């Protein structure tokens with residue numbers, strides 16, 4: 001029998017899988033000190049305990065959150081799973097254990113290390129997703145709008161309701177290069193799919209013209225006597241610039257190699273595209 | 282034709298850029314089937330220009346032709362510049378095409394006075410009608426009301442826009458007479474009052490008939506120029522407070538004067554814009570709107586201008602040391618808000634956390650409270666922070682001034698946006714002008 005200090009859970013990387021880890025821990029009365037997604041390299045003497053994903057177990061844990069803790073806690077945990085925090089699994093795990101012990105007031109335990117770290121991660125996620133509502137840049141290809149983003153957190157599920165609502169009559173795609181995922185909206189339906197590579201066709205002259213107009217507007221609207229590059233950098237760090245039209249040096253076709261592919265059963269983010277962001281924590 | 286639009290865009294955005302309001306906030310509106318666009322209450326910044334300001338709206342003039350002669354304005358009739366005008370169609374195409382690409386949150390349309398105020402307003406109405414009903418644009422529109430236009434026209438314009446503004450620009454009648462000879466306090470305040478009344482009337486209409494069209498649902502704003510005239514901060518802030526109370530304005534914007542003309546009545550061309558002063562006014566404005574301060578607590582006849590070394594809230598605290606230190610676990614919300622370094626979000630989190638268990642200094646840090654300045658003004662569970670040596674009020678004063686030490690004799694050249702502000706979370710919103 002392993003002692004608690006090096007108990008490792010290996011799960012399939014899905015939200016359901018993580019819920020099953022929580023289930024397992026309660027059932028076996030044990031506390032893992034690492035919960036590992038499949039992307040991590042397995043070593044030869046891997047002692048990790050494989051946690052199978054079982055929809056029923058996952059549902060039991062998931063459905064008990066609003067009842068035993070609070071509906072806000074359930075939203076919070078879902079958001080936590082979208083963050084890029086490298087320890088998000090353990091944070092969510094400990095948060096839920098705390099919650100099952102203390103009930104709804106866990107959301108107010110702001111001075112607790114777990115709650116505080118998870119909150120920080122979620123704030124990072126929501127603030128990044130808010131930024132992208134503005135920083136996403138579409139290019140028009142025929143009838144379709146296509147944008148590429150490189151976010152740190154998995155923001156697509158949060159961007160989906162906003163863009164689908166705003167561009168109701170459009171067909172569009174937002175490709176998340178970091179996570180290899182794309183949000184596709186057409187005929188009033190949104191879908192999140194895996195995309196490994198993407199090659200975009202050349203843009204037409206009208207598209208080039210509007211890019212030129214936008215760049216000109218961007219340049220003109222700044223007041224020279226108030227130049228403040230540092231302030232700009234604070235609000236819009238350089239990492240966003242690479243996909244923004246106004247910083248595109250050569251206006252021309254952007255090239256990525258690409259092909260669309262279907263979702264891989266493993267490691268799917270099982271959060272529906274019309275997933276709603278809670279308004280306030 | 283596109284080349285032409287390119288030149289027009291250059292000229293008409295260049296002459297619109299001194300209007301600092303660029304917020305897209307104040308109204309939540311869902312998308313509509315068959316239309317393009319929606320609005321988000323908190324506002325969305327789509328980019329930041331090299332001067333660090335938020336770009337949210339396509340900010341342009343309909344035309345830079347103007348029959349008025351406001352001395353501080355590039356478009357004044359006596360200025361020898363190229364004059365152009367967008368057609369409503371050009372403007373609509375530009376807006377829609379920028380909007381589809383997510384460059385912008387909407388349109389901010391202003392105009393020079395062409396022929397007369399009524400004719401100008403009619404042009405604006407034409408452009409917005411085209412955009413709303415033919416192009417089915419459902420995004421954000423901020424439109425300028427033209428001083429001197431008929432009420433009926435202003436009303437029609439307001440039904441097409443989300444926000445309307447009339448810039449007061451100069452904070453006193455004397456300055457207006459001197460620098461904007463075609464405008465009077467009356468010609469500005471009358472339409473402002475009309476808009477306020479219409480908004481209120483509309484609220485009752487909306488209760489009565491659910492489908493009454495909305496009149497400027499995101500409210501009204503205005504702008505004041507800082508530094509073109511000898512008007513003091515006290516005068517500007519008191520006026521600002523009055524505008525919030527009397528006209529229920531959503532925002533008052535301040536614009537540091539950039540010299541655009543050599544005129545003996547104006548600061549000389551090599552004057553630097555008083556950016557730090559503008560910044561202090563924004564901080565004070567923030568205190569009025571969200572921190573429960575009144576203008577008279579911040580400035581008076583004896584001290585009519587802000588201290589450039591210390592922000593207004595800290596300045597207030599230093600003048601009221603008898604109210605401190607404050608016990609974090611007991612102090613009411615309104616008082617927490619008055620502690621330098623504690624912002625609205627921090628104060629809310631403190632309230633929430635202390636309901637659960639008493640907070641100590643390490644807990645405060647975890648909540649995200651920046652203690653750098655707050656530490657001098659608070660106790661946790663009756664204790665001051667470990668290692669903090671404060672012997673007298675004088676010491677606190679010295680310490681505060683030290684944190685604000687200005688490294689150059691030209692405060693304007695400072696990168697003061699990184700100085701400690703009310704709180705970091707606030708500085709972002711305050712400077713980007715959101716909310």
Ligand code: SF4
Nearest residue numbers: 347349351354357393
């Ligand atoms: S009315 Fe407006 S555009 Fe015309 S000169 Fe005065 S400030 Fe400038």
